[in-house]
Amino acid sequence: MTTKSFPYSAFLRGPSQVLPSLDDADVVLERRDDEDLVLMRAERFEAGVATLRIAARSLAILARRNSSLAEEVLTEELPWTTWLPLTERHECVRDLLGHLVAGADTGELLPFSRALISWRSTAVVWSDPQLARELQGxxxxxxxxxxRPLGEDA
Incomplete structure (x- = not known):
């Protein structure tokens, strides 16, 4: 799907100038002092959510039945996972799949995005053997x- 961008102020001044673009594209409303907004038809949004849910659950089923194949698929899609030690690679796959399935089910994808960024950063550290050694203590x-702080158990 294509996107078309408009200044947010153009939308506020005249929505009828922007809304016809939704017939064949999603619309990005660019804001100067805040995050951009995206407008899309509900049908396209719901189709995307349904598609993501099916894909995420299918990948999770694959991972449960054939973890090495699921890992191979994710490694191909996320080549930086090859920098992770094998045990962490398995943990990464489980963690990302868990966040993906939960996000697909709830529509809340930020935890998946954060986990993806975190794992990628971890992989980058592992790619530098000297840095990895230093961070292991x-x-x-x-x-x-x-x-020690005083608490209820003290």
Whole structure:
């Protein structure tokens, strides 16, 4: 699907100038001081959500029945996963699939997006062996000593 962009102010001044574009495109309303907004017909939105739900659940079923094939599929789609150690690669696949299925079911995809960014950053660290070694410790522990907080269990 194509998108067409308009300044948000153009939409506020005259929605009838912008809304006809929804016949063949989604509309991005560009705002200067905030995130852009997207307008789309409900039918296209619902089709996208339904498609995502089916794809996510299908991939999750595949992962349960053949985890190595699911990992191969995700590794092909997300080539940076090859930088992860094998155990973390398995955890990454499970974590991303869990977020994807939950997001497809609820429509809330930000947790998946955050997890994807986090795992990609982790993979980048693993791609630099020196940095990976440094971040695994041991750490000198030469900071100031702080006392244990008093709580209900203390």
């Amino acid at each position: 041991p750490f000198p522990g030469d900071g100031a000593e702080i006392s």
